[in-house]
Amino acid sequence: MARLTVEKLRFSFGYKTILEDISFELNQGEVLSIVGPSGGGKTTLLRLCAGLLDRQEGSIENSFKTQAIAFQDPRLLPWKNVIDNIAFGLKALGVPKAEREKRAREIALTFDLEEEDFDKFPKELSGGMSQRVSFARALVTQPELLFLDEPFSALDIGLKRELQNHIIELIAQKAITIFFITHDIMEAIRLSDKILLLEPDPGRIVKTYTFDRPQPERTDEWVYAETAKLLKDPYIIKTFELELK
Ligand SMILES: Nc1ncnc2c1ncn2[C@@H]1O[C@H](COP(=O)(O)OP(=O)(O)O)[C@@H](O)[C@H]1O
Ligand SMILES: [Mg+2]
Missing domain, CATH: 1.10.8 (Helicase, Ruva Protein; domain 3)
Structure with a gap:
């Protein structure tokens, strides 16, 4: 089975450490999301995993034969x-x-x-x-492997849902493996099997959430309820610096 394995990855731009001690596995057929605030190192991690940026410390093994990327701006x-x-x-x-x-x-x-x-x-x-x-x-x-870097962020809500539904169809057919980056917790919950929470400065994974319900069965009610739960999670509150009211 094809797999992307990241172990003890560390990356700096100049003297600034951007990513530290990043380890995870993405198996064929899964959707893995990296969620965290802007500037936290998500795009840097995606570029490293996609081979667009040279690794410094730690290892990245990617046995998928083919890959593609969609970014926030269409390019x-x-x-x-x-x-x-x-x-x-x-x-x-x-x-x-x-x-x-x-x-x-x-x-x-x-x-x-x-x-x-x-x-x-x-x-x-x-x-x-x-x-x-x-x-x-x-x-x-x-x-085989699709990298998505916030591709829905600039879209209106109707088009966002339409494109997400395309992706959900591919997921349901087990036709694809996805490495998904977003700052939007709700969209991560809609699409992911696993969410890794990336706390910034330096970027490190502080918590992992898994979701077993098949993506086509994730109704709005379920997504909203799960989102509400996560927004009360102390790790999410700290990572996104949310104020409790
Ligand atoms: N090419 C670069 N050179 C120097 N610093 C960079 C470069 N690209 C990103 N950074 C810095 O790395 C940090 C993480 O950026 P990025 O990975 O784009 O975060 P995110 O995608 O989570 O918003 C930011 O502080 C950003 O300014
Ligand atoms: Mg980014």
């Missing part, structure tokens, strides 16, 4: 249209042009992009459409 290529942006990753995999285009169109439609938008360039797209393209681009290659 589309401005000189490519919607379909070519989505198909871009398939080119690197050596998929022939006609097949690339076919798969890009199919996934674009499943993300509710419309035919009339396929030839548009990123500057002609709304923020929401750009994020649909970003998700389609990340998923078109059917990556």
Whole structure:
């Protein structure tokens, strides 16, 4: 079984320690979230795990064969249209042009992009459409491991739920493994099998929460109730510096 294993990871930018003593395991088919306040080192941890940043101390072993990333900002290529942006990753995999285009169109439609938008360039797209393209681009290659760095944070509540439901479908099909970063406790509860709480300065994991209920069965009522519980947890209160009222 494929697995991402992080052991005793420590990382600094200059003299500032950003991450300390980080250890966890992400197994195939799981959704693991890192939750913590802004500036706590979440993106740094994701970049290390995705191989975008060089490790300093500790070990990272990643046996997933394919991976993709979606960020908070869509980061589309401005000189490519919607379909070519989505198909871009398939080119690197050596998929022939006609097949690339076919798969890009199919996934674009499943993300509710419309035919009339396929030839548009990123500057002609709304923020929401750009994020649909970003998700389609990340998923078109059917990556075994998906890294998500706050990809829902800038979206309105309707689109957020729609894209989350796409992800929940993939989770239900056991079609994907997800390393998810967010500062939003409620969205972490909706999607995760396991949440690691990252306390900042320096970033370290202070508590782990696990959720057994299958994601498609997580009703709003359940999510709200679990969120309310966590917001009363002393570790969450301390990590997010919440005031008790
Ligand atoms: N390239 C960089 N050079 C120096 N410091 C950085 C760099 N990237 C991030 N940092 C610092 O590392 C800390 C953690 O940042 P980040 O991982 O982006 O946190 P988060 O994603 O939790 O908001 C912050 O203090 C940030 O200023
Ligand atoms: Mg970040």
